[in-house]
Structure formats: C-alpha cells, structure tokens
Amino acid sequence: MDIRPLWLASLFLVATVAGDGASAQTHNIPSLPIWSVPEVGALPDDEHGRLVRRGRDLVTATYAHIGPVVADPAKRYAGNNLACSNCHLNAGTKKFGIPLWGLKDQFPNYSWEAGHEITIEDRLNSCMTRSMNGKPLPNDSAEMKAFVAYINFLSTGVQPGEKLSGLGEGKMPYLKRAADPVRGKAIYARSCASCHTPSGLGLRRSPADPSLGYMVPPLWGPDSFNDGAGMATLTTAANFIHFNMPNGTSYTQPRLTQADAWDVAAYVISQPRPQRAGLDKDYPDLLHKSADTPYGPYADGFSQRQHKYGPFGPIEAAIKRLKAQKAAPADKR
Numbered sequence: 001m002d003i004r005p006l007w008l009a010s011l012f013l014v015a016t017v018a019g020d021g022a023s024a025q026t027h028n029i030p031s032l033p034i035w036s037v038p039e040v041g042a043l044p045d046d047e048h049g050r051l052v053r054r055g056r057d058l059v060t061a062t063y064a065h066i067g068p069v070v071a072d073p074a075k076r077y078a079g080n081n082l083a084c085s086n087c088h089l090n091a092g093t094k095k096f097g098i099p100l101w102g103l104k105d106q107f108p109n110y111s112w113e114a115g116h117e118i119t120i121e122d123r124l125n126s127c128m129t130r131s132m133n134g135k136p137l138p139n140d141s142a143e144m145k146a147f148v149a150y151i152n153f154l155s156t157g158v159q160p161g162e163k164l165s166g167l168g169e170g171k172m173p174y175l176k177r178a179a180d181p182v183r184g185k186a187i188y189a190r191s192c193a194s195c196h197t198p199s200g201l202g203l204r205r206s207p208a209d210p211s212l213g214y215m216v217p218p219l220w221g222p223d224s225f226n227d228g229a230g231m232a233t234l235t236t237a238a239n240f241i242h243f244n245m246p247n248g249t250s251y252t253q254p255r256l257t258q259a260d261a262w263d264v265a266a267y268v269i270s271q272p273r274p275q276r277a278g279l280d281k282d283y284p285d286l287l288h289k290s291a292d293t294p295y296g297p298y299a300d301g302f303s304q305r306q307h308k309y310g311p312f313g314p315i316e317a318a319i320k321r322l323k324a325q326k327a328a329p330a331d332k333r
C-alpha cells in the first residue's frame with residue numbers, strides 16, 4: 001500500500017488544526033489534538049481583557065507591583081524581588097518551564113504537603129510564601145483576582161479533565177549515587193556564573209533600585225526563594241536546570257548532562273537562603289512526605305543529608321515497606 005497520501009493528509013490536518021487554534025478556542029469547538037497557548041494580546045480591551053493583562057504583568061514583573069520595596073507598604077506581599085516568571089518561564093507558557101497553563105481543572109486537589117484540599121489560590125500562595133519568601137495574598141485582593149484570571153485564561157480551550165503535556169519541570173531518572181555539591185561547584189563556575197554571577201546573587205537591573213527586579217535572578221542569598229520552596233528541593237531544581245538552563249535551553253535539547261544537572265542543583269541548594277518557620281508542620285502524614293524533602297521530621301530512619309542529596313531510591317523503598325506494614329493490620333479489621 002502506498003502510504004504517501006495518508007502521510008500528506010496527516011500533515012495537512014496538523015497545519016489546519018494549528019492554524020485554527022485561536023478561533024477554535026474562542027468558539028469552543030470540542031477536543032482538538034493540538035492545543036496552543038492562547039494569545040493575551042488578542043483579548044479585547046474590556047474589563048476581562050484588562051484583568052488578564054494585569055495578571056500577566058504581575059507574573060512577569062512581580063517585584064514592581066507587590067515586591068518588598070514598592071511605594072505602597074500595603075502592597076509589599078512578596079519578600080524578594082523575583083518575578084514569578086523567573087521560574088514560570090515565558091510568563092508561564094514554556095513547556096517544562098513550570099507552565100501555568102491547563103491548571104483550571106487541576107484544582108482544587110488534595111495536597112499531602114498541606115494535609116488538606118487546596119484551591120488554585122492556596123497553591124499560588126504557597127509560591128508567595130516560599131518561592132517569593134513573602135506573605136499570602138488575600139483571596140479577594142485585586143492582585144489575586146488578576147493572577148487567577150490570567151492562569152484561567154491560559155486554560156482557554158483545554159477540555160475539562162484534560163492534562164496538557166509539558167506541565168512541571170520535566171523528569172530525569174534518579175541518580176544511583178548522592179548528588180555532589182563539590183562537583184557541582186565546578187559546573188556552576190563553568191556553566192552558570194557568567195549570568196548568575198560568581199556570587200550567585202544575580203544581576204539587578206539597577207543596583208540602586210531593587211524594585212526594578214533582576215536581569216538575572218539570584219540563586220541563593222537574602223533575596224532568593226526560601227528553604228521551603230519547591231526550587232530548594234534537589235529533584236525540582238535538577239530537572240528545571242536540566243530542561244531550561246543555561247537560559248534559553250529547550251527540553252528538546254538539554255545542554256547539561258543529567259549528572260551535571262543533578263550535581264549543580266546540589267550545589268545551588270547547598271547555599272544559604274532565607275529560612276521559613278514551621279516547615280516541620282508540612283506533610284502531617286509523614287508516609288506521604290516526598291523522599292527529596294530537605295527538611296525533617298521523617299518517618300524512615302534516613303539522614304537529613306540523604307533526603308537532601310539522595311540517593312532517593314532506598315528511601316522510597318523504605319517508605320513503601322512502612323506503608324505496607326501500616327496497611328496490613330488495617331486490612332484484617
């Protein structure tokens with residue numbers, strides 16, 4: 001059989017679907033095999049359009065609107081001068097750059113870290129208090145409404161229950177050994193210091209005015225994310241770095257080897273940063289605490305160092321055994 005016509009037909013289909021993305025989204029045509037990020041600029045200049053644009057501004061220039069040195073003290077919610085988009089790359093639209101798309105239907109969901117069900121506002125405030133080292137935004141604040149409007153807009157055309165690919169920061173296999181911060185230090189000097197500076201404190205747009213944010217964000221130090229942030233765990237940092245750094249890297253063409261990404265991430269998380277009080281209250285059910293959580297308490301007998309740098313395989317196996325032990329007597333009842 002000559003398969004060429006089929007092949008041509010499928011090419012044509014892809015092109016059509018991609019080209020029709022915008023109108024399909026606005027007219028709510030069901031289930032398409034290709035979803036593309038909706039365009040903020042195409043929104044009308046009405047109340048909703050302005051709210052979504054405001055949300056995008058808050059994501060890309062957080063420091064300018066709710067940073068720790070903004071003019072109005074009542075708006076100083078963030079504790080550092082980062083932007084959400086320093087981690088949620090391209091305003092939350094980059095595949096495996098921790099995108100903010102397709103989240104509308106993923107919340108509310110149960111969080112083992114919190115020990116209860118959380119809403120999208122709760123999840124966002126987890127980044128406010130950890131990644132941004134600040135205070136939670138009230139749910140009814142203008143800023144929270146704008147953030148949520150933008151995040152929901154990024155779900156335009158996503159079908160209920162549909163989970164888009166590219167969420168999170170990618171997933172490399174674990175290293176069999178512990179990640180090595182000493183080896184990571186040399187990788188940092190070679191591959192990161194040229195942008196993030198040798199001190200790791202980043203490069204401000206203006207040394208005199210922190211409210212202008214960073215050209216290159218800090219990776220540690222007083223103006224960085226705190227020790228309770230997702231980026232302070234080895235697995236998240238290593239995957240994010242592998243699939244996105246040096247900045248501009250695409251997940252299709254990583255530039256660091258996997259081992260180099262694990263080790264340089266170990267170096268980054270070994271450096272000093274703000275400390276969050278009450279982290280021992282995270283994961284009230286310790287059997288559901290991720291093996292790579294760098295702070296205790298723990299239900300397994302492994303050291304804090306192994307929880308921070310790995311290897312995680314033996315920890316996960318031990319947790320699995322503990323869960324099975326706990327389940328066994330309950331089953332007999």
Ligand code: HEC
Pocket residue numbers: 059062082083084085086087088098099100103106120123124127128131132147167168169225229230231236
């Ligand atoms: C230092 C990096 C960093 C910064 C800055 C940051 N975040 Fe996050 N954010 C993360 C990480 C890491 C995750 C967890 C990703 C995962 O679960 O794989 C996350 C998750 C989220 C999620 C849930 C995404 C999902 O896939 O479930 C939302 C919503 C979010 N962040 C919003 C924000 C907002 C809004 C800001 C700014 C106010 C912000 N974040 C700042 C690192 C950051």
Ligand code: HEC
Pocket residue numbers: 082085086087089090187188191192193194195196215216217218219231237240241245246247256264265268
């Ligand atoms: C070409 C310059 C450049 C290089 C090289 C580079 N980065 Fe980045 N990095 C950036 C920029 C710029 C951002 C913020 C991206 C944005 O805001 O769009 C960033 C963001 C980050 C973040 C998340 C934000 C934060 O404050 O934590 C981490 C983590 C990170 N880089 C780690 C690294 C590591 C580790 C290396 C070396 C392997 C590296 N980067 C190499 C420019 C660079």
